[in-house]
Amino acid sequence: MSYLLPTYANFPLTAVRGEGVRLWDDAGDSYLDFCAGIATCSIGHCHPKLSQAISTQASTLMHCSNLYQIPQQKELARTLVEDFVKTPGKIFFGNSGAEANDGMIKAARRYGHAKPDQDGKARYEVITFNLSFHGRTLGSMAATGQQKVQEGFAPLLPGFRHVPFNDLDALREAINDSTVGIMLEPIQGEGGVNVATADFLKGIAELCAENDLLLMLDEIQCGIGRTGTDMGWQSICPELKPDTISWAKGLGGGFPIGAFYVSDRVIDADGTELSSLMSAGSHGSTYGGNPLACAAALAVLEEIQSAELTGNVQQREQQIRTAITSWEHPVITEIRGKGLLLGFGLNSEALDVPEGATPAAYLCTKLMANKLLTVPAGPETLRWLPPLNVTEAEVSEALEILKNTLDSLAIC
Template identity: 35%
Template sequence: MEFSQYDIDALMYVTNRPELVFTEGQGMWLTDHQGKRYLDFLQGWAVNCLGHSPQCIQDALAAQSKKLINPSPAFYNEPMVELASLLTKNSCFDRVFFANSGAEANEGAIKLARKWGKLNKNPKGESRFEIITFKHSFHGRTLGTMSASGKAGWDTIYAPQVPGFPKADLNDLDSVVRLINEHTVGVMLEPVQGEGGVIPATREFMQGLRELTKRHNILLIVDEVQTGMGRTGELFAYQLSNIEPDIMTLGKGIGGGVPLAALLCREEIACFEAGDQGGTYNGNPLMTAVGVAVLRALLAPGFMESVREQGAYLSTGLQNLSAKHGLGAERGEGLLRALDLGSEIGPKIVDMAREMGPVGLLLNSPRPNLLRFMSALNVSKEEIDQMLTMLSEIITRIKA
């Protein structure tokens, strides 16, 4: 089938897309409308934590769709309750609110923090509402989460921004201290800045931030939309630093490919009243049944150890590739990794990798001098080796 047979003009333009249509996916592999296969190190931007169309998600969708799809969030349903219980039993949090996207979960976290700041006023009796976020951070594409983000240029696209999000520098505790004032209610950060270039917060910074926020009686909010659900080699990235935040958001991996997200908090922070928060599809049993299947897979004996092992293997492979071609450093946590290319050849690599034949390779370049790798968490060493071989071939061709 030729690409021209598809009516792409029916879609609103929001991004540049290559002239191919994906029709099937299995594990680490995608197939397009012409039957060409691609080794996928994007996985929907770290969404497909178990790869494309894993059996456990197929089974969960098939079984739940025959029972109950959406009774309305005004009622309890079994998968919603089961997933919430699994999440709280395996984290430091007590309460869960389900949403449909990471941005929606982050928007909910902002609302929850501001509501808490209204109830826990400053010494002058005023509500606290400011949330310190970080330069180069990414929290979503709603007006509120874009304002919270530190992505360059986002302060003017839909100006004026939502006020109340002063920006600090990641891994610089003094920059946070300077921004704390009588209206500060919390600090919000990604344990690893994904869109910002896979920049991890150090263990010392996370621990210092937890001590600082406790001392000032302000909330610590971790945006784990990209780092949560096993991506960093722990179930949640905050566990790498041995701290307990007040609020956490999840997205991407929690649904393994279906629209699902979550907002979690400690009991004393759960201050929403009836009508404060909601959503037509939130916590629907079809999506939360998938969430249960995904989380049970991640909690299986040996799974997290395997993620750490494969992450170390990928890290070593990227270091060897860099040494071979004279590139920059690699960095990251678990199976969220990046390679500094030393020059702005990232977009060219992405295009050449996709257009390779007979098998293509899907990569991401969040910055022109950087590649980001977001494989499925159950990627094999053979698939990592195949990706590294293909990438080496492309770099050789570019440098020639």
């Protein structure tokens, strides 16, 4: 008998230990982990620097209220703003990506009150995109552009409109007097590893400037080095200047932490900064930004920078693309994504899949049987999200497993 709510369709694997890119189950079997907690274990399992930082901080001070000053929180915020975003702004720390997105949405609502429409009514609507995924709280779920995530939870929180991804004309037509922001993942993870084009991102920035809207980026899966650049959008359109950004997953390397950034840009003739709208009492989190979580995230960011992991990400992406392209495999239709957020489109007609199973999920079970852990991104996309420090040899091993598995399942 299980005492857990059945909210996850678990794979039949019980994980008990991890080291680097390896994960061990309760039977002692070792797996290459190219899921990495769904882009969360950014520097691998139990990295010595991360484990040491957690241990040291845990023996000193794990938690105190945000009513007091927290030095680790201040240093983490400085590092994110100065070394990663590189545009002046302020940070709020929470515990998860969904919380971070809810915080961004609240910041947009605040902006809509500070800058209402011509009739003086507060603007509140945020435009998001089909196939997006922003979380499972009531707010972030309503922002998500996937009906399957929302089923059974109506009425949804009002204030969201979903339009096709990479369709600037549809986006332009969706803007109305109530619109206050445009929120998107530069690379959609759960929706199929769909990459925003540079022209699309530039077009969004122009529409935001023309209509006084906030440009809101969800970098929960694609941020913090995963695309081979510090921020996900920088791998597509580096000149972009977002108003708000959310992070989680890889920020803590496996330790729970979420965050969102709000720009310091001036929004009126009085010199008001956008970040100042989230004033005392406007938002809060009991555990957010505690010393232990911040110490963990600081260790992760320091390792990404000192080990120059974005360079390794770029090299491993090229290794993967070169190898898979050379196969000309009938099952793989295309490679989407950036860095080590990659999606392999699957030709369902060339794959021997049991009735009722989706190609991606079925392939994941077969890969797991061959000691490679992966994750789907929709029914016909296989997703790879290995740690940013995965080695050339480990990628070669994973590629061999993938090819052999595809060969065994391909319909001749």
